Amino acid sequence: MKTRMIVLAMLLAASVAQAxxxxxxxxxxxxxxxxxxxxxxxxxxxxxxxxxxxxxxxxRMDRFYTAHFNCSPTRASIMTxxxxxxxxxxxxxxxxxxxxITVAQVLQSAGYATGHxxxxxxxxxxxxxxxxxxxxxxxxxxxxxxxGKLGFDEWVSADNFFDLDPVLGRNGVPEKFHGDGSxxxxxxxxxxxxxxxxxxxxxxxxxxxxxxxxPHEALPADRAPYASLPEGEQNYCGEIAAIDRNVGKLxxxxxxxxxxxxxxxxxxxxNGGAAGAKSTGGLxxxxxxxxxxxxxxxxxxxWPARIPKPFTSGLPCCTSDIYPTILAAAGAEAKNQVxxxxxxxxxxxxDGTMKARPAPIGFWSSARSPQSHAALLDWPYKLHAxxxxxxxxxxxxxxxxxKGGTSDEALPGVLLYDVSKDPKETTDLAAQDPARVAGxxxxxxxxxxxxxxxxxxxxxxxxxxx
Numbered sequence: 001m002k003t004r005m006i007v008l009a010m011l012l013a014a015s016v017a018q019a020x021x022x023x024x025x026x027x028x029x030x031x032x033x034x035x036x037x038x039x040x041x042x043x044x045x046x047x048x049x050x051x052x053x054x055x056x057x058x059x060r061m062d063r064f065y066t067a068h069f070n071c072s073p074t075r076a077s078i079m080t081x082x083x084x085x086x087x088x089x090x091x092x093x094x095x096x097x098x099x100x101i102t103v104a105q106v107l108q109s110a111g112y113a114t115g116h117x118x119x120x121x122x123x124x125x126x127x128x129x130x131x132x133x134x135x136x137x138x139x140x141x142x143x144x145x146x147x148g149k150l151g152f153d154e155w156v157s158a159d160n161f162f163d164l165d166p167v168l169g170r171n172g173v174p175e176k177f178h179g180d181g182s183x184x185x186x187x188x189x190x191x192x193x194x195x196x197x198x199x200x201x202x203x204x205x206x207x208x209x210x211x212x213x214x215p216h217e218a219l220p221a222d223r224a225p226y227a228s229l230p231e232g233e234q235n236y237c238g239e240i241a242a243i244d245r246n247v248g249k250l251x252x253x254x255x256x257x258x259x260x261x262x263x264x265x266x267x268x269x270x271n272g273g274a275a276g277a278k279s280t281g282g283l284x285x286x287x288x289x290x291x292x293x294x295x296x297x298x299x300x301x302x303w304p305a306r307i308p309k310p311f312t313s314g315l316p317c318c319t320s321d322i323y324p325t326i327l328a329a330a331g332a333e334a335k336n337q338v339x340x341x342x343x344x345x346x347x348x349x350x351d352g353t354m355k356a357r358p359a360p361i362g363f364w365s366s367a368r369s370p371q372s373h374a375a376l377l378d379w380p381y382k383l384h385a386x387x388x389x390x391x392x393x394x395x396x397x398x399x400x401x402x403k404g405g406t407s408d409e410a411l412p413g414v415l416l417y418d419v420s421k422d423p424k425e426t427t428d429l430a431a432q433d434p435a436r437v438a439g440x441x442x443x444x445x446x447x448x449x450x451x452x453x454x455x456x457x458x459x460x461x462x463x464x465x466x
Contacts, residue, residue: 022330023303024263025107026193026205026250027078027322030243031071031119031161031213034273035296036281037240043278045226046237050248054267055300059350060312064299065361065377066271067320067342069288072096072121074270074319075208079103079122079150081323081343085367086454093160095124095145099460101334103323104151107204110332115192116147116155118185118208123159137162141172148172152206156188161213163239180219181210182239186246190253197257202330207250211239212275218242236275251302261304264329266322269297284425290363290375290384292425303329306350313349314420316379318361321346336463340450360440362447365389367455376444380420381429383440387411414441 035041039048040055067077072094073084079102080087087097096102104114123145137158139146147155148171156170162181167174177184189207196203218238222245226237247267254260272294273279274287285291299317301307306329320343327333328345342362348354360378372389375382388411416430416437430437453459 021262022110022112022202023305024193024196024203024205024259025112025326025330026189026203026207026254026263026265028207028209028247028250028265028267029078030209030240030269031211032271032274032287033212033240033243033269033298034275034279034281034286034293035283035298036277037212037269037273037275037279038298041281041298043281045229045233045278046240047225048240048244050244050251051267051298051300054247054251054265054302055298057310058265058300058302059307059310061299061301061317062312062314063316063379064268064297065295065316065318065363066269066297067318068363069271069290069294069365071119071213071270075120075122076100077318077320077342078322080338081320081341082338082454083320083342083362083364083451085364085451086342086459088455089122090366090368093121093125096122096150098145098149099338101336101338101463102151103326104147104204104206106151106327106332106334107330108151108153109335110330111202112330113192113196113199113201113203114152114154114205115189115203116152116157116206116208117189117192118157118181118206119159119161119210120147120155120157120208121160122150125159138167138169138174139172140169140174143172146172154192156185158210161210163211163215163217164219166210180222180242182242182246185209186249190250193253193259194257197259204326207246208270209243209246211243212236214274233275264301264303264306264326267298267300268319270319271295272297283423289390290365290373290387292382292419292423295363301346301350303350306347311352315349315354316357316361316377317346317349318343320361338459338463340454340459360443360447362444362451364448364451367448367451370448370452374444374448376440376447377419378440378443380418381436381440382417382419382425383437383444384415384417385441385444386413387415388413416440 040052066074073089076084076089076096108114216235218235222238222241223234226234280293283293285293324343324345363375365372374385417425
């Protein structure tokens with residue numbers, strides 16, 4: 001009996017040691033925060049001391065892109081490592097397909113505790129929106145695409161954006177909260193993190209803020225430093241101030257719990273800015289377009305155990321890279337992985353050995369409209385095909401609404417930019433380099449054909465066959 005107890009103790013100790021070697025993972029994402037919406041990227045009024053400190057202390061990715069220019073599609077790319085149109089997540093409110101494999105499911109199977117806190121927006125339009133007693137956007141337990149059904153042990157989540165005093169679903173049960181939405185999401189996440197840290201179990205936590213999406217409603221204290229600005233800008237900056245405060249709260253808690261060194265903390269936004277030129281940092285276009293202003297966002301990774309010295313990278317990275325990077329970091333592998341993946345593991349970048357991206361990044365307004373605007377980023381060149389087609393999902397034009405920022409109806413069918421030298425995409429090089437245009441156009445068309453094949457459901461049969 002004594003020998004058996006010793007063996008069990010040794011096995012338990014080995015299990016704890018193995019878990020300690022795997023990183024905790026925390027993904028934090030803002031909603032509609034543009035490339036220019038940080039102090040470290042030069043916003044003229046906004047103060048973000050905690051994001052600035054995060055960028056100064058880890059890996060600052062100056063060419064970080066979202067897989068799409070809208071919220072639900074980008075969230076789908078993070079969860080799966082695949083372009084969202086492969087699974088029919090075309091735009092805001094489009095659901096993810098249940099057949100997809102999510103990073104939460106893979107890590108849950110690998111022994112991680114998993115939690116989601118904040119905006120979900122991958123369940124279609126199934127939230128609890130219309131009850132008079134509990135008005136809000138809580139995700140209910142019966143929802144087939146809730147966080148709980150897609151790999152999260154615990155969740156306090158809404159189906160869309162929220163500001164002050166929201167109603168959220170706690171594991172599927174609507175609950176009224178009071179205060180700023182960013183504070184609420186982070187406070188709930190920290191309760192979960194503290195519980196897992198006490199048990200020495202590795203954790204995977206997703207904190208997706210509902211801000212600074214419209215309508216903008218910040219707490220008076222968060223608006224106060226921006227009193228000289230118009231009221232709308234006061235609330236906008238105040239919402240980002242709340243996000244910044246909570247990033248600081250998270251980092252402080254991780255240090256207090258002595259888990260910060262081996263925690264991979266990844267911060268980004270879900271699409272480009274929607275609040276004007278200051279929000280996009282003066283880049284062309286905005287949320288709702290495939291121009292740099294619609295896709296390029298803040299991107300920061302902090303992981304002291306793997307990134308001991310801070311550095312800045314200009315290598316193009318994408319939200320689709322998050323899935324394969326996390327799985328590689330955790331040593332986890334998906335059973336029956338749905339392929340192809342569009343993302344690549346960035347562990348070599350973390351280690352300073354990745355000198356070039358192994359594959360270009362494809363962007364597409366809408367696979368429902370084959371001739372809609374698409375783009376290919378093959379560093380340092382970015383090719384635009386059919387830019388006059390605009391967002392494409394409903395035949396609208398990028399330059400027609402508030403989100404477009406430019407009038408694109410008269411643009412030629414193909415444009416080429418060297419975005420390393422021309423980040424605002426002002427000088428078309430297509431006529432000067434027809435060979436490059438031909439090669440990139442062929443690559444873009446091949447990628448689009450692959451996306452269309454996935455959309456038809458071919459990938460799921462291939463995964464089961466393995």
